Amino acid sequence: MPCRVQVAALPWRKTAYGVEVMLITSRDTGRWVIPKGWPEGQEDLYESAAREAAEEAGLFGSVSRFEIGRYYYGKRQPSGMEARCEVLVFPMEIDQVAEKWPERKKRKRKWFSPQAAAAMVREPDLGELISAFGVNPRESAA
Template sequence: MCDLVARTGRHQQRYENGYRLVAGCVPFKYFSCDENCNIRMKKIIKVLMINSPSGPGLLFPKGGWENDETVEEAAVREAIEEAGVRGDLKKYLNDYDFRSKNLQDEFSPEGWCKASMFALYVNEELDSWPEQEKRERKWLTIPEASQLCRHSWMKDALDKFAEYYDTDDDNDDPPGR
């Protein structure tokens, strides 16, 4: 049983100029290279994606940014709630506008959202987390993630993430912020 509880409801939700503000991340970590890897690469990077209960394709964890937290705190919280991972934010990737068909309300009647996305270096995978009954997590290479990604704006965030890390880096530390 999970001791963590996911936040629900909209009473603390942030809005700005008709947009619901959202925070999310591209969780990543390094894996050892197997015998099929490029010999120059000692490690490969993989990103963590989750399924959506509302349809096909995979997503990065994201959700509403609430009034009592910073955007960074919201991104970390969503990673824990939806994907069951903890880690350190390493880089702000960008803001992405998108339209949610099922999350329209009086403050955003058209369903417009603005997502602030970050790279999150994963240092802990939880055995239980708030949304584990409806979410499955999957570690993927960047090309695999791009193929399976449900939303074009998330593919854009993945592309931005891919620009910022160097696969030939011999340093064991994850890229800095």
Template sequence: MGVTIRPQVGALPVRFDEDGTLEILLITSRRSRKWIIPKGNPMRRLAPHQAAAREAFEEAGAIGAIEGRSRGHYRHRKRKARRQIRCQVAVYVMTVERRLERFPELGERAVRWFKVDDAREVIRNRKLRELIARVSAELVSSFRPLAELPD
């Protein structure tokens, strides 16, 4: 009998600070308090990227523009009722435009902005760290500060 892998969707919430430094918004998991990205199960009537954006709102109060295509995936194990469930998370980049002070899971998780290298240090999942390194390099290489944009 094969192993069932449950699909999940996740948002990689990002922003560029005033100096043009890329930052990543991370949350802690409820039970183990590990630093992770907002993620959850696909939702009926929502495209996968829209479900990822909903998770970012519910878990971190993040609102912004989310890409329609996944930038990659990683796997993790989730504990539920004394058993482990294997999950594969499709990750969508979300450019955070603002964060709300009140959101559904406020008080259940820590929420914090990290510089990319710091985010990679606190995340335990190796595949997620590698995905963040690759995606952040792509985002930084394509970023142009407003001062450099043509008139």
């Protein structure tokens, strides 16, 4: 069975202490993830990633047109079966964090150092992407 493709935003910002990455909790298990979802209509993939960041975490900013990598995971279906998904990750430099957003009652959000964020996510490939990104985000996001 072929993989289904999803897109994700890797939200980041530069602070006086260095780069931070935002993670959000999943709606079902509460584990730490990045905003992700299905492309819709005629959206470019990077635009879909930015939309997911706005809907799931209330984040706005400049999203890269180029993915920095991919990871795979098993998405639990209502039937109990697992669908294999390939997730394309687009860095997004955040310049606005909304106080109210569509999924604010379903999720938590928090800024982490890239190293801490990499350790918090369940998918090893995503953790590696976050760690590598944290070394030089502007170069990775170019």
